Amino acid sequence: MIAEVIFTGTELLLGQTLNTNALHLQQSLASLGLDLYYQVTVGDNRERCARAIREAAGRADLIFVGGGLGPTEDDVSREALSEALGIPLVRDEAALAVVRRFFDAGAIPMAANNLRQALVPAGGRALDNPAGTAPGILLEDQGRVFFLLPGPPVEFNRMLDELVIPFLRQRFPGRLGIIRSRVLKFCGIGESSLDEQLAGLLKSANPTVAPCAREGQIHLRLTAKAENEAEAEARIAEMEAAVRQRLGSYIFGADGETLPGVVGRLLAGAGQRVAVAEEFSGGLLAHLLTTDPVAREALACGVVVGGQPPGSQGTAPPPELFRPEGATLKEKAGRMAAAVRAFAGCEIGIAVLGAAVHPGRSDEKMTVCIATNLAGAGREKELQLWGDPSQAGRRAAQAALVLLWRSLSR
Amino acid sequence: MIAEVIFTGTELLLGQTLNTNALHLQQSLASLGLDLYYQVTVGDNRERCARAIREAAGRADLIFVGGGLGPTEDDVSREALSEALGIPLVRDEAALAVVRRFFDAGAIPMAANNLRQALVPAGGRALDNPAGTAPGILLEDQGRVFFLLPGPPVEFNRMLDELVIPFLRQRFPGRLGIIRSRVLKFCGIGESSLDEQLAGLLKSANPTVAPCAREGQIHLRLTAKAENEAEAEARIAEMEAAVRQRLGSYIFGADGETLPGVVGRLLAGAGQRVAVAEEFSGGLLAHLLTTDPVAREALACGVVVGGQPPGSQGTAPPPELFRPEGATLKEKAGRMAAAVRAFAGCEIGIAVLGAAVHPGRSDEKMTVCIATNLAGAGREKELQLWGDPSQAGRRAAQAALVLLWRSLSR
Numbered sequence: 001m002i003a004e005v006i007f008t009g010t011e012l013l014l015g016q017t018l019n020t021n022a023l024h025l026q027q028s029l030a031s032l033g034l035d036l037y038y039q040v041t042v043g044d045n046r047e048r049c050a051r052a053i054r055e056a057a058g059r060a061d062l063i064f065v066g067g068g069l070g071p072t073e074d075d076v077s078r079e080a081l082s083e084a085l086g087i088p089l090v091r092d093e094a095a096l097a098v099v100r101r102f103f104d105a106g107a108i109p110m111a112a113n114n115l116r117q118a119l120v121p122a123g124g125r126a127l128d129n130p131a132g133t134a135p136g137i138l139l140e141d142q143g144r145v146f147f148l149l150p151g152p153p154v155e156f157n158r159m160l161d162e163l164v165i166p167f168l169r170q171r172f173p174g175r176l177g178i179i180r181s182r183v184l185k186f187c188g189i190g191e192s193s194l195d196e197q198l199a200g201l202l203k204s205a206n207p208t209v210a211p212c213a214r215e216g217q218i219h220l221r222l223t224a225k226a227e228n229e230a231e232a233e234a235r236i237a238e239m240e241a242a243v244r245q246r247l248g249s250y251i252f253g254a255d256g257e258t259l260p261g262v263v264g265r266l267l268a269g270a271g272q273r274v275a276v277a278e279e280f281s282g283g284l285l286a287h288l289l290t291t292d293p294v295a296r297e298a299l300a301c302g303v304v305v306g307g308q309p310p311g312s313q314g315t316a317p318p319p320e321l322f323r324p325e326g327a328t329l330k331e332k333a334g335r336m337a338a339a340v341r342a343f344a345g346c347e348i349g350i351a352v353l354g355a356a357v358h359p360g361r362s363d364e365k366m367t368v369c370i371a372t373n374l375a376g377a378g379r380e381k382e383l384q385l386w387g388d389p390s391q392a393g394r395r396a397a398q399a400a401l402v403l404l405w406r407s408l409s410r
Numbered sequence: 411m412i413a414e415v416i417f418t419g420t421e422l423l424l425g426q427t428l429n430t431n432a433l434h435l436q437q438s439l440a441s442l443g444l445d446l447y448y449q450v451t452v453g454d455n456r457e458r459c460a461r462a463i464r465e466a467a468g469r470a471d472l473i474f475v476g477g478g479l480g481p482t483e484d485d486v487s488r489e490a491l492s493e494a495l496g497i498p499l500v501r502d503e504a505a506l507a508v509v510r511r512f513f514d515a516g517a518i519p520m521a522a523n524n525l526r527q528a529l530v531p532a533g534g535r536a537l538d539n540p541a542g543t544a545p546g547i548l549l550e551d552q553g554r555v556f557f558l559l560p561g562p563p564v565e566f567n568r569m570l571d572e573l574v575i576p577f578l579r580q581r582f583p584g585r586l587g588i589i590r591s592r593v594l595k596f597c598g599i600g601e602s603s604l605d606e607q608l609a610g611l612l613k614s615a616n617p618t619v620a621p622c623a624r625e626g627q628i629h630l631r632l633t634a635k636a637e638n639e640a641e642a643e644a645r646i647a648e649m650e651a652a653v654r655q656r657l658g659s660y661i662f663g664a665d666g667e668t669l670p671g672v673v674g675r676l677l678a679g680a681g682q683r684v685a686v687a688e689e690f691s692g693g694l695l696a697h698l699l700t701t702d703p704v705a706r707e708a709l710a711c712g713v714v715v716g717g718q719p720p721g722s723q724g725t726a727p728p729p730e731l732f733r734p735e736g737a738t739l740k741e742k743a744g745r746m747a748a749a750v751r752a753f754a755g756c757e758i759g760i761a762v763l764g765a766a767v768h769p770g771r772s773d774e775k776m777t778v779c780i781a782t783n784l785a786g787a788g789r790e791k792e793l794q795l796w797g798d799p800s801q802a803g804r805r806a807a808q809a810a811l812v813l814l815w816r817s818l819s820r
Contacts, residue, residue: 013446015436018428026425036423037458039451048447055465192481192521202483210454210484212421213562221426273718282700283693286714290692291800299716301732304696306709308683313755314710316726322711345723386512387541390701391564 001175003034004060006052008068008077009151010043021066021149021156028160032168033177033225034062044068049080057084057144062168067151069134071113077148078137082121085141089119095126098135127163131155138167145171180232181207181223184243186250187216187259187402194218197246207239216398217259252405259401260288264295266408267348273298274404275344277321277336279305280354280368284397300344318343329353330380333371341373348407349373352400354385354392366392370400372407379407411585413444414470416462418478418487419561420453431476431559431566438570441633442578443587444472454478459490467494467554472578477561479544481524487558488547492531495551499529505536508545537573541565548577555581590642591617591633592664594653597626597812599660604628607656617649626808627669662815669811670698674705676818677758683708684814685754687731687746689715690764690778694807710754728753739763740790743781751783759783762810764795764802776802780810782817789817 005025011017022039029036038056042048049068056063068077082089096118103110120126120137124146127136132155137148147164149156169176186194191213195202198220202209207224222239226232244251253262267274276286276299286302289295309322321339326332333353341349354368371380381403385392415435421427432449439446448466452458459478466473478487492499506528513520530536530547534556537546542565547558557574559566579586596604601623605612608630612619617634632649636642654661663672677684686696686709696712699705719732731749736742743763751759764778781790791813795802 013436013449014440015433015438018433023425023428026423028425030424037453037455038462039423041449043447045447052448190521192524193519195482195523196521208420210420211482213480221421223424273716275720276714278693282706283688283696283712283714286693286716287697287803290714290716290803296692297717299714300718300720301716301727302693302712302714304686304693304700304709304712304714306683306696306700306711307707308710308756310685310710310754310756314753316728317711317753317755318726343724343727344720345727346718346720391541393697393700 001034001061001172002059003029003036003062003064004056005029005036005039005064005066006049006056007039007041007066007151008044008049008080009041010074012041012067013043020153021151024153024157025064025066025160028165031179032165033179044074044076046076046080046083049076050084053080053084053146057146061144063144063146065146065148066156067149069117069136069148069150071111071117071133075116078116078119078121081137081139081146081148085121085139085146087121087123087139087141090122091115091118092120092124092126092135093118094128095120095135095137098126098129099133102133127159129155129159130162131158136163138164177225178227178229178232179223179225180229180236181221182236182240183255184220184222184240184251185253185257185259186218186220186247187252187398188406189218189247189250191218194220194247194250198243201239201242201246204239207235209239209243215394216402252409258292259398259405260292260295263289263401263405263408264292264298266405267298268294270408272348272408273300273344273346274348274350275300275340275346276302277305277340277349277351278302278397279336279352280366281352281393281397281400284393285350285352285400288397288401300346301340303340303343324353329367329369330371330382333369334373334378334380337371337373337378338376347375348404350400350404352396354396368392368396368399370396370403372403374407411444411471411582412469413439413446413472413474414466415439415446415449415474415476416459416466417449417451417476418454418459418490419451420455420484422451422477423453430563431561434563434567435474435476435570438575441589441591442575443589443635454484454486456486456490456493459486460494463490463494463556467556471554473554473556475556475558476566477559479527479546479558479560481521481527481543483523485526488526488529488531491547491549491556491558495531495549495556497531497533497549497551500532501525501528502530502534502536502545503528504538505530505545505547508536508539509543512543537569539565539569540572541568546573548574588636588639588642589633590636590639590646591631592646592650594630594632594650594661595663595667595669596628596630596657596660597662597669597808598816599628599657601628604630604657604660608653611649611652611656614649617645619649619653625804626812662819668702669808669815670702670705673811673815673818674699674702674708676815677708678704680818682758683710683754683756684758684760685710685750685756686712687715687750687759687761688712688807689746689762690776691762691803691807691810694803695760695762695810698807698811710756711750713750713753734763739777739779740781740792743779744783744788744790747781747783747788748786757785758814760810760814762806764806778802778806778809780806780813782813784817 124139224235324335336351534549544560634645746761
């Protein structure tokens with residue numbers, strides 16, 4: 001079955017309010033296996049709201065309208081639905097009871113325009129609103145079902161969870177599917193390269209396979225629809241196996257797993273600690289390692305080298321850590337990795353060194369070298385980065401973490 | 411003039427991604443005095459995207475499409491625009507240059523399907539993308555202007571701010587309202603306290619005065635509408651003076667100024683360097699200082715203390731830096747600040763020390779102590795933080811920077 005969602009509210013079009021109702025409704029629809037093809041936002045305008053409802057009725061089975069059920073002139077959903085379908089509004093006793101209950105409970109007298117909230121298109125029915133004055137509306141017409149829900153998130157979410165979803169499950173038994181999804185997480189591979197190598201699989205209809213690029217990572221979401229959970233899980237497992245066969249070596253984790261978490265587990269498993277020296281990424285690699293409690297445990301120390309590193313005036317800063325010598329960036333990075341490892345007296349040293357960032361030339365290319373030192377054995381990798389300095393710094397820190405993961409997982 | 415906005419992306423309909431691009435675009439349109447009547451979200455489906463573009467072209471002057479410009483099969487915006495308007499796609503050399511630049515910079519080879527990103531409807535032109543591979547597209551057709559912008563927020567926002575808005579101002583002189591705004595930036599004061607003290611001013615209609623809380627800061631946006639620039643500037647200057655009279659001591663800067671930038675200027679002016687030791691904020695304070703070139707110059711070094719700090723096995727790590735002794739958190743933080751200052755041999759030391767972050771108890775409160783040491787004189791400040799560990803870490807780093815700013819600006 002196909003759903004369509006309409007939100008009304010001028011504040012939603014002015015960028016003043018983040019539409020959190022949308023997220024909750026979309027997730028609910030997806031978990032019921034309903035297809036959502038269009039979501040439309042209109043202002044507090046009856047004509048445009050009616051037009052959106054008519055368009056939705058022409059292409060969807062279930063139409064949801066969020067907002068516009070208040071008592072004031074700019075609340076237009078009821079009237080728009082009536083106009084779009086040519087069904088007159090009539091006083092509904094159940095709706096009136098919802099409105100009255102609110103005012104009976106409080107000390108506020110009911111205003112005349114609150115009576116508008118008791119209107120429902122003929123043949124429709126009111127949905128109770130335990131959290132506010134505005135009753136919702138449910139109307140079945142010519143094989144379609146229309147839901148009008150109040151805009152305030154507390155009211156919207158309760159009505160959706162407690163009334164609308166149970167109604168759908170009861171009204172359409174067997175027609176709502178089970179949806180399961182799993183996210184495979186890749187690093188060290190670009191999106192278009194992943195795309196080429198997964199070519200055929202990305203066209204799969206069930207499960208669907210959708211890549212999404214995150215900084216330095218790609219998250220591949222497998223989403224299966226099925227009659228029951230076991231079938232959904234089986235579809236996902238089969239696709240996961242196919243993906244792993246092609247690109248398994250780039251997959252560091254799945255679902256809630258993070259790269260720092262995976263690296264932390266590998267370090268803990270090997271009983272190794274790591275020390276980090278950052279001239280280019282300004283503390284971000286050390287920070288990534290501290291975001292996971294296990295990786296944090298395995299971090300001995302991080303050293304950030306600033307613009308005027310300590311020299312002989314300091315008490316004990318080893319010079320090769322702060323001012324490594326070398327003819328090339330690789331040589332310097334290698335010495336820095338060895339120096340930070342010796343400084344902390346631990347198993348692994350990593351250094352991230354780069355060309356200086358020139359202020360005012362934010363889109364220039366930068367050469368960054370990442371060096372690792374595992375128990376004395378050095379390894380360096382150079383990469384070209386661009387973008388503004390903090391973006392480049394984040395990319396360098398991510399790349400260093402990927403290099404550490406590769407070193408540990410082989 | 412009327413604008414219409416279309417976003418493409420199945421992830422936006424599944425409720426997996428919050429559409430922050432929408433907010434930024436809507437606010438920009440509002441500030442230009444453009445009317446937005448409809449905003450439509452569709453999945454990664456060419457036919458439905460084309461339909462949405464056709465509908466928008468029938469009722470708006472400026473049509474914005476966000477997302478769907480990547481290299482893969484499910485990126486459909488280019489093809490949908492071509493289909494909706496009946497204009498064929500042709501290879502564009504400027505677009506190709508944008509795509510190539512990205513791959514020339516990195517070590518990743520360009521995949522064949524990246525060539526799709528160099529296609530532009532005949533008569534249109536490519537918009538440069540300094541932050542990614544996907545060129546944007548600008549097309550004028552039958553009195554309408556179409557803008558296709560890439561989906562990743564960094565790319566979307568830069569292209570909008572740096573290319574699209576300047577284009578609109580130049581292309582439609584006199585048809586866009588004159589709007590000027592100025593952002594005053596506060597730190598060291600809470601939002602409700604600022605709210606109370608600015609009471610009457612917040613209700614001003616022109617300029618409007620809108621506070622917005624950012625991590626550890628409040629940005630107060632003054633926005634004036636006027637017939638001409640001079641009038642707009644005068645309205646803003648008058649309001650700024652009134653705000654400064656009440657809360658001037660909390661204002662560290664305005665508009666593009668950043669707290670690291672302001673701190674960097676103060677350090678450079680005083681000829682002082684700073685060294686940072688972080689047990690709690692995991693490198694984020696050092697990182698903040700490296701985000702500004704002047705502050706970076708004044709940074710001697712940062713030290714991140716991990717879960718297993720170096721002991722006697724290291725070559726020279728001073729024990730009072732990594733394992734400071736003391737009966738209280740304040741005492742330890744004070745010693746750490748003095749130790750990192752001595753280690754780097756510079757004028758100012760700062761330490762951020764806190765209660766251990768317990769995994770799995772992410773909403774507990776944490777006590778964090780920030781200590782500064784200026785030429786031997788110590789000062790400590792304790793604060794209570796809550797939220798997940800990385801949020802708390804960011805707040806602690808911000809608070810430390812605020813403390814440094816206060817010390818330097820008095």
